[in-house]
Amino acid sequence: MAPSSASPALTGPPIDYKLPDTFNFASDVIDKWAQDPSLKAMIWTSRQGIGSSVSSRRDLTYEDFSERSHRVAKWLGETLGITKGDRIMIMLPRVAAWWDVLLATIRIGAVIIPCTTLLTPKDIEYRLSVGHAKVFVTDKAGAMKLTKVQNKGTLSINILVEEDGSTFPGWHSFYEGVERNTKTGDRVPNLRTTRKDPCIIYFTSGTTGYPKMVLHNHISYPLALKFHGQYWYRLSPHKVFWNLSENGWAKAAWATFGTWNMGATLFIQDDRGAFSVDNLIDTLHNFEITHLCAPPTSFRQLVLPEKLNLMTGPRKPKALTNCLAGGEALNPYVTEIWKKTMGMDIHEAYGQTETTLVCASIIGYDVRPGSMGVANPTVPFAIIDDEGNILPTNKEGNIAILTSKEPRLPWLFDGYVQASGELVLPELINPKTGQRWFLSGDRAVCDEDGYYWFVGRSDDVINTAGYRVGPFEIESCLKEHPAVIESAVVTSPDKQRGEIIKAFIVLTDEYKKRLQGQGNTQKAEMELAKEIENFVAENTAPYKKPREIEFVDTLPKTISGKIKRVELRATERQRKGVDTRL
Ligand code: ATP
Numbered sequence: 001m002a003p004s005s006a007s008p009a010l011t012g013p014p015i016d017y018k019l020p021d022t023f024n025f026a027s028d029v030i031d032k033w034a035q036d037p038s039l040k041a042m043i044w045t046s047r048q049g050i051g052s053s054v055s056s057r058r059d060l061t062y063e064d065f066s067e068r069s070h071r072v073a074k075w076l077g078e079t080l081g082i083t084k085g086d087r088i089m090i091m092l093p094r095v096a097a098w099w100d101v102l103l104a105t106i107r108i109g110a111v112i113i114p115c116t117t118l119l120t121p122k123d124i125e126y127r128l129s130v131g132h133a134k135v136f137v138t139d140k141a142g143a144m145k146l147t148k149v150q151n152k153g154t155l156s157i158n159i160l161v162e163e164d165g166s167t168f169p170g171w172h173s174f175y176e177g178v179e180r181n182t183k184t185g186d187r188v189p190n191l192r193t194t195r196k197d198p199c200i201i202y203f204t205s206g207t208t209g210y211p212k213m214v215l216h217n218h219i220s221y222p223l224a225l226k227f228h229g230q231y232w233y234r235l236s237p238h239k240v241f242w243n244l245s246e247n248g249w250a251k252a253a254w255a256t257f258g259t260w261n262m263g264a265t266l267f268i269q270d271d272r273g274a275f276s277v278d279n280l281i282d283t284l285h286n287f288e289i290t291h292l293c294a295p296p297t298s299f300r301q302l303v304l305p306e307k308l309n310l311m312t313g314p315r316k317p318k319a320l321t322n323c324l325a326g327g328e329a330l331n332p333y334v335t336e337i338w339k340k341t342m343g344m345d346i347h348e349a350y351g352q353t354e355t356t357l358v359c360a361s362i363i364g365y366d367v368r369p370g371s372m373g374v375a376n377p378t379v380p381f382a383i384i385d386d387e388g389n390i391l392p393t394n395k396e397g398n399i400a401i402l403t404s405k406e407p408r409l410p411w412l413f414d415g416y417v418q419a420s421g422e423l424v425l426p427e428l429i430n431p432k433t434g435q436r437w438f439l440s441g442d443r444a445v446c447d448e449d450g451y452y453w454f455v456g457r458s459d460d461v462i463n464t465a466g467y468r469v470g471p472f473e474i475e476s477c478l479k480e481h482p483a484v485i486e487s488a489v490v491t492s493p494d495k496q497r498g499e500i501i502k503a504f505i506v507l508t509d510e511y512k513k514r515l516q517g518q519g520n521t522q523k524a525e526m527e528l529a530k531e532i533e534n535f536v537a538e539n540t541a542p543y544k545k546p547r548e549i550e551f552v553d554t555l556p557k558t559i560s561g562k563i564k565r566v567e568l569r570a571t572e573r574q575r576k577g578v579d580t581r582l
């Protein structure tokens with residue numbers, strides 16, 4: 001089955017995935033690029049706190065990573081006795097050692113579980129209780145959190161990554177351990193890993209509930225993500241790729257495997273979580289970054305007039321040529337303004353922790369603002385109804401990936417790891433055709449040209465007055481109003497209408513000031529709300545206009561920065577006296 005008969009074929013270099021029987025990213029990719037000793041794998045920079053300038057820079061070659069990760073692998077395997085299949089949980093800021101551990105883990109066939117540094121002790125406890133890790137790799141800040149965790153599950157080895165070599169009783173010092181137990185030039189044998197071997201477990205973002213553990217094998221992420229580097233990012237040696245998301249999220253794997261498969265350079269900034277748009281602008285101005293991959297929330301802030309003035313004036317990006325976004329829907333207005341002002345498209349992609357890239361505005365294609373682009377032809381997916389029937393173009397349905405195709409194409413995870421250790425791949429079986437599908441939980445439409453348009457997460461779609469309304473369309477319209485930085489649109493219970501559309505809106509500083517400047521703020525707010533409601537009615541359709549608007553300072557977000565509409569819905573139901581468990 002073609003992903004969609006209407007999808008335009010990809011242009012560009014041919015797809016050369018002759019799926020190998022064995023593949024080991026560390027030996028097959030890193031060691032290969034390391035044969036060119038000058039080839040840069042990473043520009044690592046650090047910055048301590050908002051407002052401070054970059055304090056240091058280190059350029060690291062593929063040879064550096066190859067050589068270090070062999071030594072780390074030797075230490076983990078021979079000295080600490082970590083073997084194939086053991087799980088290593090890693091919670092570190094963006095220090096180069098994170099990538100040493102990733103590659104070393106792949107070399108010895110252990111399974112890495114990356115976690116964000118923003119986890120609380122409670123989050124860590126949850127992840128340890130379901131993740132069954134044997135090893136925990138972290139820094140001092142992480143170690144302090146771990147001391148507050150009551151139940152550490154199966155954890156037996158703790159590794160501390162602090163460059164000064166400091167350690168705690170019962171902990172192994174990473175730098176000192178590698179230094180003392182291995183020497184320059186040490187190598188471990190090339191382990192031949194396959195699709196049957198687990199490689200990496202990511203927790204999902206937790207946008208709709210508890211984060212789920214997603215297991216990928218040595219091909220479904222490390223090799224399949226080559227597609228990203230080759231087609232979506234269009235990378236080659238010496239291009240410099242900066243992905244803003246933190247190492248605890250799957251997007252970091254997309255960036256690492258996508259960039260390194262192509263021999264390009266990762267740009268890393270260790271900012272200890274102190275993200276600011278002004279720093280983003282400064283960093284693009286100061287460094288030779290050619291590709292920027294940022295979440296839509298960052299682009300929404302970059303297109304504010306005062307930021308664009310900086311970027312087209314004194315703080316012009318030094319080398320930026322390509323912009324990419326994913327993880328959430330990107331409002332068309334943002335893409336349009338960016339193109340008009342910066343002269344660059346934003347290439348959006350859609351995928352999940354569970355998948356690789358499903359569709360994308362691939363570089364070299366027409367970008368249609370508001371669309372997630374065209375199909376990745378290597379992924380057998382379609383828009384289907386709730387029974388598993390493939391829908392024609394222009395019909396809204398579920399984004400689903402075919403799992404019954406044999407041999408199963410490896411662009412999908414192996415399954416959700418349950419706390420019991422069992423692996424579960426939920427599937428919808430079409431009773432008529434017998435086809436099995438993995439449902440993404442997202443709704444979209446494919447148009448006659450093969451472009452995909454996101455409607456919303458299935459649970460976020462609003463049923464009002466007999467109409468189905470996706471929040472994204474209204475949020476995109478709201479973004480066009482000059483008062484709005486960003487918004488979240490949800491359903492809210494209503495006595496007369498059953499459900500109404502409600503918008504939570506974060507106002508620009510200018511509009512906030514304007515409201516405060518008026519004598520009667522409440523009245524001014526009501527007037528602005530009315531103006532915005534009418535704006536939506538005029539620019540989309542009257543039935544799509546929010547019946548209620550609430551101005552808020554911030555929107556509830558996951559730690560990866562995604563809007564949690566589920567929380568806003570629950571709040572509305574509570575406020576209006578509806579049992580939230582229903
Ligand atoms: P959880 O599964 O725990 O609720 P999550 O779905 O946010 O969290 P991720 O795997 O990080 O976890 O995100 C994948 C989801 O992000 C997709 O299912 C989709 O809802 C959303 N997404 C990703 N890319 C896009 C895009 N281009 N447009 C719209 N939504 C997107």
Ligand code: MG
Pocket residue numbers: 204352441
């Ligand atoms: Mg999800």
